[in-house]
Amino acid sequence: MVTTSLVIVDAANVVGSVPDGWWRDRRGAAERLRDHLTGYAGTGLPGFPGPVELVLVVEGAARAVESVPGVRVESAPGSGDDRIVELVAERQAERPCLVVTADRELRRRVEAHGARCAGPRTVRQATG
Template sequence: MTIVPPAPGEPRRPDGPRDPGDAWVVSDDGAKYWGRFGAAGLLAVDPERGVLLQHRVAWSHHGDTWGLPGGARHEGESQCDAALREAAEEAGVPGGAVAPRFLSVFDIGIWSYATVVADVVVPFEPVISDPESRELAWVPLDAVDDYPLHPGFAASWPMLRALLPVRPAVVVDAANVVGSVPDGWWNDRAGAAGRLLEAIAARAGEGTDAADLGLSGDVWFPEWHVVLEGDARGAGDVAGVRVVRADGAGDDAIVAAAQELTDAGRSVTVVTSDRGLAERVRALGAAARGAGWLRDVRG
């Protein structure tokens, strides 16, 4: 493997010098891959308009094909951050307009490409904002294969499309998880619940390994629901987590949440070590994980 910088005179971004990550990785057989630290792209999914595709300029690698806005990662940059930054630079995707749902990684050892699949939460119109885009378009899912696709995207599209209907959710039995560690939680139930919510919010931002959810792909960003009961209901809301404050029995609220989500076609995981509760949610079609599954996020 060798690292080859861009050729002199090769087009640059309009806002300054290249980043150290802007270089070719060349394998022993001569194949070239853009991005010293790997690369990432954004597949934005709009429920009404389809997916956002970029018509690449002719001078780019595999030019004059359609693919995803994306590019080389910066050193130390996460895959999600790289995809969102590149999408903003190349397609004018506003910050906060999309919410990552899952991450799929193509890794050949010397180089990797991460596709961040994200749902549009604030509708926007893409804008050509740098020289790498010839055209940007929302393309209906059934029409994607009609376009001359970038070979990398063409290879991954069937798998990505198959995963688009999957929308995972995790329902947490907070009382059971908090009670699984004798750390004095009984002295301040609301405080203990608040710490759990903060830990879950941090995990939500980092994503969850697909294998831990029984799903394909690499990393998922499920919707998190945490059920609080009794004095724990006094914990405040935390961004990134949906808090359910049970009016009665916490178990019944957990079953109701799991029922609503499974009825909506969601892939549901319930976190509890209560065997009876686990049996109830499995009967609904949800998976059940023990409290230890979440223990690492509590610190």
């Protein structure tokens, strides 16, 4: 039985990885990233061939961003990092998981639950 990989994207970290003016419209930047991610749902990412389940975790001003076909948006009630760790811990152990973030502490936390990590360049596009 083939198990669909779970790819979780740390929206704040990926959007904030390039100083392109995202801070003027955090919600809009998160929406642009969400829309860009839809292309990966079918094709997957390096080491995680498609189709994959894509989850974009948003927080703060981006909490109003809604899911679209191919990308489920999870609005963190508090810390986005905490929600990402919860999602990784809740998955079935045999299900491959990739977390896209550059946050070293978050990487340490999710790797303790068996997830792999990749940096923002894996999915990055200009969001400004």
